[in-house]
Amino acid sequence: MNKLFLVSFLGLLITAYAVAGNMLYDNFNILGELEDLDIAEEGAELLEDPFWISERGGKVLVNVDSFGAVGDGVSDDTEAFRKAWNTSCSTPKSVFLIPPGRRYLVNATKFQGPCADRLVVQIDGTIVAPDEPNDWDPKLPRLWLDFSKLKGVVFQGNGVIDGSGSKWWASSCKKNKSNALTIESSSSIKVKGLTIQNSQQMNFVISRCDSVRVSEVQVSCPGDSPNTDGIHITGSTNVVLQDSKIGTGDDCISIVNASSAIKMKRIYCGPGHGVSIGSLGKDNSTAIVTKVVLDTALLRETTNGVRIKTWQGGSGYVRGVRFENVRMEDVANPIIIDQFYCDSPKTCQNQTSAVQISQIMYRNISGTTKSKEAMKFACSDTTPCSNIVLSNINLEKKDGTAETYCNSAQGFGTGIINPSADCLNSHDKGYILIDHKENNAELAERIGDRITHTEL
Numbered sequence: 141m142n143k144l145f146l147v148s149f150l151g152l153l154i155t156a157y158a159v160a161g162n163m164l165y166d167n168f169n170i171l172g173e174l175e176d177l178d179i180a181e182e183g184a185e186l187l188e189d190p191f192w193i194s195e196r197g198g199k200v201l202v203n204v205d206s207f208g209a210v211g212d213g214v215s216d217d218t219e220a221f222r223k224a225w226n227t228s229c230s231t232p233k234s235v236f237l238i239p240p241g242r243r244y245l246v247n248a249t250k251f252q253g254p255c256a257d258r259l260v261v262q263i264d265g266t267i268v269a270p271d272e273p274n275d276w277d278p279k280l281p282r283l284w285l286d287f288s289k290l291k292g293v294v295f296q297g298n299g300v301i302d303g304s305g306s307k308w309w310a311s312s313c314k315k316n317k318s319n320a321l322t323i324e325s326s327s328s329i330k331v332k333g334l335t336i337q338n339s340q341q342m343n344f345v346i347s348r349c350d351s352v353r354v355s356e357v358q359v360s361c362p363g364d365s366p367n368t369d370g371i372h373i374t375g376s377t378n379v380v381l382q383d384s385k386i387g388t389g390d391d392c393i394s395i396v397n398a399s400s401a402i403k404m405k406r407i408y409c410g411p412g413h414g415v416s417i418g419s420l421g422k423d424n425s426t427a428i429v430t431k432v433v434l435d436t437a438l439l440r441e442t443t444n445g446v447r448i449k450t451w452q453g454g455s456g457y458v459r460g461v462r463f464e465n466v467r468m469e470d471v472a473n474p475i476i477i478d479q480f481y482c483d484s485p486k487t488c489q490n491q492t493s494a495v496q497i498s499q500i501m502y503r504n505i506s507g508t509t510k511s512k513e514a515m516k517f518a519c520s521d522t523t524p525c526s527n528i529v530l531s532n533i534n535l536e537k538k539d540g541t542a543e544t545y546c547n548s549a550q551g552f553g554t555g556i557i558n559p560s561a562d563c564l565n566s567h568d569k570g571y572i573l574i575d576h577k578e579n580n581a582e583l584a585e586r587i588g589d590r591i592t593h594t595e596l
């Protein structure tokens with residue numbers, strides 16, 4: 141369907157701009173690349189039977205209760221979890237079982253692989269962290285439940301991972317806080333159905349992983365809890381997050397350095413700071429993020445919608461991103477690129493270098509904006525944003541004052557674009573094909589027809 145649309149769209153462009161020359165073909169390539177950005181939702185190498193069936197499936201149950209876990213929410217079950225993990229990890233086809241109906245108090249723990257084949261981590265009960273910051277193991281300052289070096293492991297169940305973070309939220313931001321669930325240095329991982337809540341800091345971190353499928357996960361933290369990102373992806377490739385609902389005090393999803401081929405599908409976000417790529421480039425660091433797709437999302441009352449944020453002084457690039465089919469309800473900054481991100485009490489000086497941003501497509505994004513700047517492309521003077529593609533955008537402010545802000549941003553648009561984004565074309569560096577005001581109205585009408593006929 142998309143391909144068909146692209147073909148008819150290109151056909152129209154060729155007819156309309158047969159004389160535009162090489163730059164036309166550059167834009168075709170960009171659109172083509174953005175269209176082709178696709179990451180398979182179900183990885184072929186993933187496990188064929190994701191559900192454990194105790195006897196018939198030949199599974200070996202390793203129940204934490206059998207290792208002395210009490211599950212009364214008061215007794216320390218850390219040792220029982222560690223022992224059960226060791227047994228489970230070394231037993232082929234085992235199920236590390238946290239049974240339903242109980243609360244297990246567990247300290248910061250590293251659950252390390254590699255493990256025997258086909259391990260399932262079945263979380264049906266609740267795992268809670270100690271709530272008193274003074275009791276936190278100083279040797280494990282940044283993590284709570286940390287799973288590493290796993291291959292082909294399924295995490296599933298209707299259970300809850302509760303970081304008991306409220307006392308930490310109130311304490312200084314200088315304190316080392318822990319992320320609730322971390323999966324790192326692992327591959328072919330599936331996470332399904334869990335609820336992660338009240339983390340001290342980030343709720344769920346996917347770090348240095350390859351091939352991860354996350355579905356039907358819920359993240360829940362108060363809207364004013366600091367730095368409690370919902371799902372944070374760093375150094376990871378081939379990750380799909382789908383059918384997940386996130387409400388938290390920071391970014392619902394954040395994607396940072398060395399991440400590529402990330403797909404998010406059917407995501408609900410709110411409250412929170414939106415879906416972000418970044419922040420990137422802090423302290424003059426290099427960051428690369430490529431091939432990111434967000435398809436079908438509802439953002440409600442968030443402080444940003446779809447955002448790319450980079451610090452001055454960084455290097456590297458963000459390239460090949462598509463945000464599409466997104467509904468915004470009362471969102472401040474629904475579409476934003478901010479190359480002047482500065483999450484610091486001191487003002488950040490402008491510098492000559494910045495993380496480069498190009499080939500970013502926004503398609504079928506509609507709804508209401510809380511701020512005047514429904515679209516904001518605040519790009520570095522020395523490192524402009526290029527090839528920003530807008531297609532069928534309709535963002536309205538109740539009082540009718542929505543507008544688009546651009547600084548050093550170049551791009552083009554197709555279809556209806558409201559508020560108009562003429563400023564994207566005003567930094568003409570010879571790339572621009574479509575003058576929104578003049579040529580595009582007619583073209584949009586014709587393409588608009590095609591969109592309704594081919595895309596629905």
Ligand SMILES: *[C@@H]1O[C@H](CO)[C@@H](O)[C@H](O)[C@H]1NC(C)=O
Pocket residue numbers: 219222223226
């Ligand atoms: C688990 O296994 C590791 C590595 O073999 C060992 O160092 C640790 O003491 C074991 N822990 C328990 C609780 O048995």
Ligand SMILES: *[C@@H]1O[C@H](CO)[C@@H](O)[C@H](O)[C@H]1NC(C)=O
Pocket residue numbers: 215216245246247248270275276277278
């Ligand atoms: C957790 O670890 C700390 C420090 O090692 C210890 O004081 C505490 O008793 C442990 N258990 C719980 C439940 O906090």
Ligand SMILES: *[C@@H]1O[C@H](CO)[C@@H](O)[C@H](O)[C@H]1NC(C)=O
Pocket residue numbers: 281282314315316
């Ligand atoms: C935070 O953790 C780091 C090590 O990860 C340590 O060097 C530092 O002293 C800790 N800071 C505080 C305030 O505990």
Ligand SMILES: *[C@@H]1O[C@H](CO)[C@@H](O)[C@H](O)[C@H]1NC(C)=O
Pocket residue numbers: 375397398425426427428
């Ligand atoms: C970014 O990722 C690359 C590749 O993994 C790594 O070498 C580099 O140290 C990372 N940069 C930062 C700031 O973490």
Ligand SMILES: *[C@@H]1O[C@H](CO)[C@@H](O)[C@H](O)[C@H]1NC(C)=O
Pocket residue numbers: 423424453491
């Ligand atoms: C980043 O680079 C700029 C320009 O070279 C320099 O002034 C600044 O101190 C550097 N910042 C850090 C945190 O290294």
Ligand SMILES: *[C@@H]1O[C@H](CO)[C@@H](O)[C@H](O)[C@H]1NC(C)=O
Pocket residue numbers: 436437464465466467504505595596
């Ligand atoms: C546009 O996005 C909305 C919100 O996700 C969706 O309901 C609608 O079907 C999309 N329209 C098209 C033409 O894909």
Ligand SMILES: *[C@@H]1O[C@H](CO)[C@@H](O)[C@H](O)[C@H]1NC(C)=O
Pocket residue numbers: 480487488489490521547
């Ligand atoms: C950095 O540059 C931007 C764009 O030119 C400008 O709006 C902003 O005021 C500058 N910031 C500083 C701290 O100079």
